Every structure is written in C-alpha cells, then in structure tokens.
Amino acid sequence: MPTRQDMIQQVNFNKVAFLISAFALKQLPDTGYPEIAFAGRSNVGKSSLINRLVGRTSLVKTSSKPGKTQSLNYFTIDDQLYLVDLPGYGFAKVSKQVQNQWLALINGYLENREPLKVVVVIIDIRHELKQLDRDLVDWLRYHDIACQLVYTKADKLPKNRQIKNAAALDAGLSITANDRIVFSAKTGQGLxxxxxxxxERAKIG
Incomplete structure (x- = not known):
C-alpha cells in the first residue's frame, strides 16, 4: 500500500492554514503528515521567507524584536505536509531560563520527531558565517538530521557580491553550491x- 509520502505530488504552497502553536512536545499534532522545519538565528528573515514561500504577507508575524517566536508553530500545506516554524536561536534579549526552555523544546523536537523530513537552515548571505549557524549545522549532521541550507536576503547585495559571499559560506559549512539555495523574500529569487x-524532501519516507 502506498505511504502518504509516496502519494505526495506537486505541492500548492499557497494552500496554507495555521494549525497550532506548541509550547510543549506533548502538544505536537499526530496526523502523520511529513514535516519541514525552519530554523535560523533571531531576525535572520525566517518569517519573511516562510511568508514568501506560502504567498502571504503576514501569515507568520515578523518582528524586529528577537525572540518573537516562542513555540513550535505548525502550518498545514495543501493537506499534504506541515511547515514548522522553530524559535530563533541566539536569543540575545531573553533570559537564560527562557533560552534553556526553548532549547529543550527544539532539541526534543528535532531529535525525536519521526515525521520530520528536513530542517531548512536560514543564513543571512550578507555576513560571514556565524558560529551559531555552524554549530547548528554540525549538530544536525551529528544527529543525522537532513538539512537544507538557504542563504537569504540576497536582494541586499549585487550579483557579484552574492556569488562571493555564498562561496565563503559554502567553504565554512563544507558544502557545494548544489547543497544550498540563494534566496530573496523580496524578489522571489530562489523561490x-x-x-x-x-x-522532493517531503517524499522521502
């Protein structure tokens, strides 16, 4: 009998609806949809990327205040899969206690969530590789969790600078150009x- 993953066809990412904000692992939904999680440092443009992906302007609230996302926020996509918006890491303006609570929630989810197919790691292409980003990618590799790198805010740089900065990030992460996507929420580059x-990732059973 075909699995749900086998049956996934082309996904209509514009058919989206908010499902739940989970503040504890016991609140996670249990319907068997494949899940795609989104991770990135606070204020890296994660919300803008997700909004562009689903063709909305404010489905995911954007904020200049670090730590806006404090839960695992679930969205259903085309009745075929879930997008999961994770709290940003590098929470410079929240307490250590809150950091630890979020870290336990995120780690518990990433390590144990069977429907999770890939973690989209979002990195700002304008800057050199941050240690927090390298640490996350190394952690995902160590735990054998699939990872898709996306270098965002590409519209902030001219093309030649995009190429140069992307190559530097590739080297720092020990990947090739085929392993990442250069993206702009503003222009739709890489969408x-x-x-x-x-x-394709959602089909992997």
Whole structure:
C-alpha cells in the first residue's frame, strides 16, 4: 500500500492554514503528515521567507524584536505536509531560563520527531558565517538530521557580491553550491528552487 509520502505530488504552497502553536512536545499534532522545519538565528528573515514561500504577507508575524517566536508553530500545506516554524536561536534579549526552555523544546523536537523530513537552515548571505549557524549545522549532521541550507536576503547585495559571499559560506559549512539555495523574500529569487526541493524532501519516507 502506498505511504502518504509516496502519494505526495506537486505541492500548492499557497494552500496554507495555521494549525497550532506548541509550547510543549506533548502538544505536537499526530496526523502523520511529513514535516519541514525552519530554523535560523533571531531576525535572520525566517518569517519573511516562510511568508514568501506560502504567498502571504503576514501569515507568520515578523518582528524586529528577537525572540518573537516562542513555540513550535505548525502550518498545514495543501493537506499534504506541515511547515514548522522553530524559535530563533541566539536569543540575545531573553533570559537564560527562557533560552534553556526553548532549547529543550527544539532539541526534543528535532531529535525525536519521526515525521520530520528536513530542517531548512536560514543564513543571512550578507555576513560571514556565524558560529551559531555552524554549530547548528554540525549538530544536525551529528544527529543525522537532513538539512537544507538557504542563504537569504540576497536582494541586499549585487550579483557579484552574492556569488562571493555564498562561496565563503559554502567553504565554512563544507558544502557545494548544489547543497544550498540563494534566496530573496523580496524578489522571489530562489523561490521555485526551494519549493521543488521541499516537495522532493517531503517524499522521502
């Protein structure tokens, strides 16, 4: 009998609805949909990326205040899969206690969530590789969790600078250009490539 993953066809990312904000692992939904999680440092543009992906302007609230996302926020996509918005890491303006609570929630989810197919790690292409980003990618690799790198805010740089900065990030993360997507929430650069990649990832059983 075909699995749900086998049956996934081209996904309509614009068919989206908010499902739940989970503040504890016991609140996570249990319907068997494949899940795609989104991770990034606070204020890296994660909310803007997700909004562009699903064709909305404010489905995921954007904020200049670090720590806006404090739960695992679930969205259903085309009745085929879930997008999961994780709290940002590098919470410079929240207490250590809150940091530890979020870390326990995120780690528990990432390590134990069977429907999780890939973690989209979002990195600002304008800057050199941050230790927090390298640590997350290394942690995911150590735990054998699939990872898709996305270098965002590409519209902030001219093309030649995009190429140079992306190559530097590739070297720092020990990947090739085929392992990441250069993206802009403003212009839509990389949008089709990201949709196709996530559709393929969701099929992996």
């Amino acid at each position: 089709d490539a990201l949709k196709q990649e996530l559709t």
